[in-house]
Amino acid sequence: MRAALLEAGGQPLVVVDDVEVAAPGPGQVRVKVAHCGLCHSDLTMMSSGAIVPVVLGHEAAGEVTDVGVGVTSVAPGDKVLLAPLAACGHCYWCVRGEVSICESAMIGLAGIFPDGSTPLSRGGAVVYRGVGVGGFGEYVVTAESGVVKLDPDTPLDVAAVIGCAVQTGVGAVLNTAKVEEGATVLVMGLGGVGISVVQGARLAGASRIIVSDPFAERRDAAARFGATDALDPTDADVVASCHELTRGIGVDYAFDAAGHPDLLGVGLAATRRGGTTVGVGVSGGAQELTISAASHVMGEKKLLGCVFGSANPHREVPRLVALWQAGRLDLEGMISERRPLDEINEGFDDMKAGKGIRTVLTL
Numbered sequence: 001m002r003a004a005l006l007e008a009g010g011q012p013l014v015v016v017d018d019v020e021v022a023a024p025g026p027g028q029v030r031v032k033v034a035h036c037g038l039c040h041s042d043l044t045m046m047s048s049g050a051i052v053p054v055v056l057g058h059e060a061a062g063e064v065t066d067v068g069v070g071v072t073s074v075a076p077g078d079k080v081l082l083a084p085l086a087a088c089g090h091c092y093w094c095v096r097g098e099v100s101i102c103e104s105a106m107i108g109l110a111g112i113f114p115d116g117s118t119p120l121s122r123g124g125a126v127v128y129r130g131v132g133v134g135g136f137g138e139y140v141v142t143a144e145s146g147v148v149k150l151d152p153d154t155p156l157d158v159a160a161v162i163g164c165a166v167q168t169g170v171g172a173v174l175n176t177a178k179v180e181e182g183a184t185v186l187v188m189g190l191g192g193v194g195i196s197v198v199q200g201a202r203l204a205g206a207s208r209i210i211v212s213d214p215f216a217e218r219r220d221a222a223a224r225f226g227a228t229d230a231l232d233p234t235d236a237d238v239v240a241s242c243h244e245l246t247r248g249i250g251v252d253y254a255f256d257a258a259g260h261p262d263l264l265g266v267g268l269a270a271t272r273r274g275g276t277t278v279g280v281g282v283s284g285g286a287q288e289l290t291i292s293a294a295s296h297v298m299g300e301k302k303l304l305g306c307v308f309g310s311a312n313p314h315r316e317v318p319r320l321v322a323l324w325q326a327g328r329l330d331l332e333g334m335i336s337e338r339r340p341l342d343e344i345n346e347g348f349d350d351m352k353a354g355k356g357i358r359t360v361l362t363l
């Protein structure tokens with residue numbers, strides 16, 4: 001198949017046409033990818049030590065071509081969304097309902113199935129699959145739990161952006177933080193993930209949605225998705241502004257949707273006593289966050305992590321599609337560019353330049 005490959009030496013990606021993809025094994029599904037979005041996590045892996053060679057891409061949707069023995073929930077021809085991390089359904093975390101941090105799913109982050117194998121190879125050598133999917137290639141093989149069946153009339157480009165950005169951003173608000181009606185919210189970083197946090201905050205009924213991003217185009221876009229106040233962090237004091245905009249109290253919730261430990265510190269300072277900061281962005285390096293233990297404890301502040309919106313995709317994807325159908329979630333508006341696989345590196349250039357919101361590839 002054709003695929004964009006990250007080889008040793010890093011970016012840019014190289015589009016090749018000789019990646020081999022295995023037939024689905026027992027309990028597995030093979031999907032012909034229609035669309036795959038570009039996420040900053042792919043860019044981070046390209047620049048900071050992904051295992052190679054690897055087919056990245058984890059925000060994808062397509063059509064089932066064939067299924068392995070024992071697969072019952074989908075059949076060839078079904079439209080599906082590819083869930084980035086396929087949960088096992090029976091580990092300690094899955095039985096608690098915390099499927100986003102399933103033990104097997106975490107192994108998927110290493111580009112392999114839980115048994116150590118991968119369905120991809122090239123010239124007899126192993127090729128890894130990025131974040132449990134590998135959507136920058138024409139076919140994906142994944143576990144049955146890694147596909148969510150879609151209604152036949154669901155457009156697959158719109159579905160694709162749910163896979164990572166929307167599920168993560170909206171889920172961070174509704175599942176991780178559980179933002180309540182009337183709450184005040186700060187969102188730092190306004191790419192696909194941050195814009196989805198803004199949309200989630202609007203869905204939750206937040207009274208004030210303060211956003212921050214150095215790119216003016218993205219701050220303007222956020223207003224269309226429900227942001228009430230916009231800050232340029234290179235110019236404004238984000239912490240002071242959040243206190244000013246909330247009568248000196250501080251925001252109820254802060255989200256780092258950019259990915260730098262400094263921003264978790266900004267979130268902790270911008271939130272009120274008892275407030276919640278959610279880390280959604282992921283930094284590539286080994287940066288650390290230092291917090292004052294005493295003020296953290298005495299302020300009763302909360303600092304939460306978030307993997308793919310703390311969601312079970314089998315519940316989350318249908319409800320996000322339903323919200324989109326009801327006109328309450330704008331997915332088309334998030335897709336700022338559609339490109340063929342050959343233009344994948346130009347798509348990442350746009351991401352680095354803060355151009356548009358989300359680029360979606362057509363495979």
Ligand SMILES: NC(=O)c1ccc[n+]([C@@H]2O[C@H](COP(=O)([O-])OP(=O)(O)OC[C@H]3O[C@@H](n4cnc5c(N)ncnc54)[C@H](O)[C@@H]3O)[C@@H](O)[C@H]2O)c1
Pocket residue numbers: 038039040041042044164165168188189190191192193194212213214215218233257258259263279280281282283306307308309351352354357
């Ligand atoms: N936790 C998860 O499950 C999960 C899932 C998807 C993505 N991510 C991470 O979320 C982050 C965002 O992803 P994306 O695809 O939307 O990225 P993106 O590159 O499209 O957007 C990031 C935005 O953050 C802005 N930014 C950078 N520094 C900032 C600062 N100091 N203050 C405010 N804004 C700042 C950038 O200008 C950019 O607009 C990345 O770190 C990505 O790896 C995490």
Ligand SMILES: [Zn+2]
Pocket residue numbers: 039040041042058059164165
């Ligand atoms: Zn992602």
Ligand SMILES: [Zn+2]
Pocket residue numbers: 087088089090091092093094102103104105
């Ligand atoms: Zn599990």
